Amino acid sequence: MQAFNGKVSIVTGGTEGIGETVAETLYARGASVVIAARDPQKTRDKADALDSSGVRSLGFVCDVSDPAQVSRLVEETVSRFGALHMAVNNAGIVGPGGTTIPDSTIKDWNAVIATCLSGTFHCLKYEIPEMLKSGAGAIVNLSSANGVVGVAGIGPYTAAKHGVLGLTRSAALEFAAQGIRINAVGPGYVETPKIREAPDEVLAAMRTAHPMGRMATRQEVANLIAFLLSDESSFSTGGFYPVDGGYTAQ
Numbered sequence: 001m002q003a004f005n006g007k008v009s010i011v012t013g014g015t016e017g018i019g020e021t022v023a024e025t026l027y028a029r030g031a032s033v034v035i036a037a038r039d040p041q042k043t044r045d046k047a048d049a050l051d052s053s054g055v056r057s058l059g060f061v062c063d064v065s066d067p068a069q070v071s072r073l074v075e076e077t078v079s080r081f082g083a084l085h086m087a088v089n090n091a092g093i094v095g096p097g098g099t100t101i102p103d104s105t106i107k108d109w110n111a112v113i114a115t116c117l118s119g120t121f122h123c124l125k126y127e128i129p130e131m132l133k134s135g136a137g138a139i140v141n142l143s144s145a146n147g148v149v150g151v152a153g154i155g156p157y158t159a160a161k162h163g164v165l166g167l168t169r170s171a172a173l174e175f176a177a178q179g180i181r182i183n184a185v186g187p188g189y190v191e192t193p194k195i196r197e198a199p200d201e202v203l204a205a206m207r208t209a210h211p212m213g214r215m216a217t218r219q220e221v222a223n224l225i226a227f228l229l230s231d232e233s234s235f236s237t238g239g240f241y242p243v244d245g246g247y248t249a250q
Contacts, residue, residue: 011026017193017218025225064091064120067122117163127139141168169184169238172239188248191218210245213245
């Protein structure tokens with residue numbers, strides 16, 4: 001796969017889960033990586049783990065639900081590295097599970113929408129202008145397999161991930177002729193350290209939900225994201241790319 005030497009990237013939610021592996025993958029392929037997350041210690045530690053010299057990594061504390069913080073994230077990225085070429089808008093929260101819509105609280109609804117959907121909007125709003133200055137760019141938004149199907153018990157998250165797909169398609173159309181490619185990835189269940197803490201019966205149900213009979217690895221998702229950021233996918237924009245072991249084909 002194409003190297004990313006000389007490219008500058010932002011990865012939100014980059015300290016754990018899919019985002020952590022994406023940050024590692026982009027860095028390993030030569031990109032400078034700005035890791036954005038809410039936890040100051042984890043953000044610093046992850047950036048240092050990539051590059052303790054700080055030459056090609058930066059940790060930036062950012063809550064994507066706050067547009068002012070996202071604006072500062074992009075400003076600091078460009079100030080530090082001179083440009084912005086790639087972004088992975090990954091930050092998100094699921095909210096309470098097993099809760100019907102009437103039983104969902106307004107607080108939980110607002111929190112999920114603010115992070116997953118509004119957060120993606122904020123990132124696009126501030127990332128795209130800087131990519132235009134660079135002459136081209138590529139963005140991957142994290143939707144979900146739940147972004148194209150209904151899932152009972154997590155209505156706010158499901159709605160937010162459907163919304164992320166709509167934002168992706170609209171933004172892709174707006175900037176297709178200006179060299180900015182924007183796609184969405186839809187993971188199924190991914191075997192992250194946090195997921196592995198679930199009870200055995202829950203893990204078994206997650207695995208069997210996929211026709212392939214297992215969960216995705218983080219690296220499998222990161223590999224698809226890296227491909228969509230690369231020039232190897234140069235005619236791909238506005239797309240939804242499931243990495244779900246056949247879940248959405250059922």
